[in-house]
Amino acid sequence: MTKQRQIHLAKRPEGMPSMENFNFVEADMPTPKDGEVLLKTLYLTVDPYMRGRMRDAKSYVAPFQINEPLNGGVVAEVTESKSSQFNQGDIVIGHLSWEEYTVANEKHLRKIDPNVAPITTHLGILGMPGQTAYFGLLDIGQPKEGETVVVSGAAGAVGSVVGQIAKIKGCRVVGIAGSDDKIDYIKNELGFDEGINYKTQDVYKALKDACPNGIDVYYENVGGEIGDAAISLLNKFARIPVCGAISSYNNKEADLGPRVQTKLIQSSALMKGFVVNDYSDRFNEGAEQLGKWLQEGKLKYEETIVEGFENVPDAFLGLFEGTNVGKQLVKVADPEYATLPNR
Amino acid sequence: MTKQRQIHLAKRPEGMPSMENFNFVEADMPTPKDGEVLLKTLYLTVDPYMRGRMRDAKSYVAPFQINEPLNGGVVAEVTESKSSQFNQGDIVIGHLSWEEYTVANEKHLRKIDPNVAPITTHLGILGMPGQTAYFGLLDIGQPKEGETVVVSGAAGAVGSVVGQIAKIKGCRVVGIAGSDDKIDYIKNELGFDEGINYKTQDVYKALKDACPNGIDVYYENVGGEIGDAAISLLNKFARIPVCGAISSYNNKEADLGPRVQTKLIQSSALMKGFVVNDYSDRFNEGAEQLGKWLQEGKLKYEETIVEGFENVPDAFLGLFEGTNVGKQLVKVADPEYATLPNR
Numbered sequence A, B: 001m002t003k004q005r006q007i008h009l010a011k012r013p014e015g016m017p018s019m020e021n022f023n024f025v026e027a028d029m030p031t032p033k034d035g036e037v038l039l040k041t042l043y044l045t046v047d048p049y050m051r052g053r054m055r056d057a058k059s060y061v062a063p064f065q066i067n068e069p070l071n072g073g074v075v076a077e078v079t080e081s082k083s084s085q086f087n088q089g090d091i092v093i094g095h096l097s098w099e100e101y102t103v104a105n106e107k108h109l110r111k112i113d114p115n116v117a118p119i120t121t122h123l124g125i126l127g128m129p130g131q132t133a134y135f136g137l138l139d140i141g142q143p144k145e146g147e148t149v150v151v152s153g154a155a156g157a158v159g160s161v162v163g164q165i166a167k168i169k170g171c172r173v174v175g176i177a178g179s180d181d182k183i184d185y186i187k188n189e190l191g192f193d194e195g196i197n198y199k200t201q202d203v204y205k206a207l208k209d210a211c212p213n214g215i216d217v218y219y220e221n222v223g224g225e226i227g228d229a230a231i232s233l234l235n236k237f238a239r240i241p242v243c244g245a246i247s248s249y250n251n252k253e254a255d256l257g258p259r260v261q262t263k264l265i266q267s268s269a270l271m272k273g274f275v276v277n278d279y280s281d282r283f284n285e286g287a288e289q290l291g292k293w294l295q296e297g298k299l300k301y302e303e304t305i306v307e308g309f310e311n312v313p314d315a316f317l318g319l320f321e322g323t324n325v326g327k328q329l330v331k332v333a334d335p336e337y338a339t340l341p342n343r
Helices: A119-123 A128-141 A159-168 A180-189 A203-210 A224-231 A261-266 A276-295 A309-321 B119-123 B128-141 B159-168 B180-189 B203-210 B224-231 B261-266 B276-295 B309-318
Strands: A003-009 A022-028 A036-045 A071-081 A091-097 A101-105 A109-111 A148-152 A172-177 A194-197 A215-219 A234-242 A256-258 A270-273 A303-307 A327-331 B003-009 B022-028 B036-045 B071-081 B091-097 B101-105 B109-111 B148-152 B172-177 B194-197 B215-219 B234-242 B256-258 B270-273 B303-307 B327-331
Touching: A003 A309, A022 A309, A036 A091, A036 A119, A071 A101, A071 A119, A091 A101, A091 A119, A119 A327, A128 A159, A128 A215, A128 A234, A128 A276, A148 A159, A148 A224, A159 A172, A159 A215, A159 A276, A172 A180, A172 A203, A180 A194, A194 A203, A203 A224, A215 A224, A224 A234, A224 A256, A234 B261, A261 B234, A261 B270, A270 B261, A303 A309, A309 A327, B003 B309, B022 B309, B036 B091, B036 B119, B071 B101, B071 B119, B091 B101, B091 B119, B119 B327, B128 B159, B128 B215, B128 B234, B128 B276, B148 B159, B148 B224, B159 B172, B159 B215, B159 B276, B172 B180, B172 B203, B180 B194, B194 B203, B203 B224, B215 B224, B224 B234, B224 B256, B303 B309, B309 B327
Parallel strands: A148 A172, A148 A215, A172 A194, A215 A234, A234 A270, A303 A327, B148 B172, B148 B215, B172 B194, B215 B234, B234 B270, B303 B327
Antiparallel strands: A003 A022, A036 A071, A036 A101, A036 A327, A071 A091, A091 A109, A256 B256, A270 B270, B003 B022, B036 B071, B036 B101, B036 B327, B071 B091, B091 B109
């Protein structure tokens, strides 16, 4: 095999992205140099924040470049090693290009043990989404026993973990999501106290009913009118970790809503934006605690796995339609050398 | 003298308040009981936050009641005492009714010494506005030497102190205010580095020019498009103490602007509403430090004093037109028994 496929950014989207923003390109098989390995992509993750990287604007992560491969979290198998740290058949995780085979420096990879937890969990509950939930909720939200925690995007990779950690902390947890199946999932599988389907319910009214004692923590994943409603129901000294605003990512026009200043004053509330890398020096703490809760059965997770490299763009676009429950992943290939445990 | 005047809330304003929201009412002279004193009102303060109290809505201070006197910070003279703690001729401060003479319980008054600082400073730089500046800037804003601090309402009672404290802390300070006289005042009297006249300049563009290294702290007093502009120029880990949003207080419709979620995420910024009473257990610290800076000549202040009880509504309404520089006060009367030092 001397050829493989990459996915390039064909052009920057205006508004909602579509297939025409992606371009499949045939490329030569890369060759590792000293200190590098050749990797076979097994799973890759598509995430809402990648929409922001499609803009040519200063932000917390560098923008994608036109006619270059996109990139993100990938679980891969070492198929050829010129590194003393990795052997053929090792499973690794890294921030890598969207291509079927890629070369990476040993410094940018971390080996994962397929026997401890499924390898996909390192892209989800034990990876960036789990860490995002953990630090946003605990460091910024600081939930206390008996308080009411509301989370939007509640059935997603981050929101589903936020709600479960809030339950572990003894809070009343209300999740907002976009289908009755998702509401059923967060209530009956994950143990949320209440769920609100924003596509069929009046969110403000439903939130008011579901939070008779007001909102102490609102974990923001979506923005828009759902955020507006939650911000109208804050208790004194409420906290709002601002993780995402997926409802606005594809807006062409300014995203207008009620200004928050007066609401924040009335409740002496705190609103704090963050990205998971703000906590990079504490990732060990997060991974350890999340892994412990996972092993104790206190955390559950769901994955939506699409098969096939050719379906990566579709999986990404589906995020904005809310087709995923839990972490959205793409399975690109099976390993060639490694044997993964049956689960 | 057996009669005196009170100012009642005649009806709740819709939009901008006007004279018709106030009613002057003749009332009997009140009589103190045991533990109470009869007070002659000397100075009273009118403040933007009082607009919120004219609404019949849950907020951080109880709403004013129709056909009842309004109330707020007052400096008064004890003219008759049935309290062992106060003597005739004492100057006191308290949260009191808007009337020429009032009765108050000794527990709700604090004696002030006219020889240490002018008695009006207890309604201004040493009082609520000074404390509001002090705690909002230092506790929430946490300015560090060399950082850029922007304050709106910069020539007002709070903003003028915010900027001066930020200068004491070694910051670059940019003030936004509504007239060239005010800009001249904050730059040439108070030592701000830059001033922006929002009535004649494009605030976003002017802020961008005045803050070549971005904004680290934005002390929010006004909201609206000025707030929008500042929030567009935040540095990573910026802090926004949200003290007021005077531009929206008289809005009948929802106050719409760009939602802040994406901006807060891009800069991992913090936005925190507060009211001065959140810091009531630290008022001694604030008063002591502010008094020290005042005596050292590091803090300057300005007062706009209107004379005459009949002009209280006018003075209040003027706040929304920006007619005041520094603290807006009304002088109601001279003391009967006390002799104040000449300054």
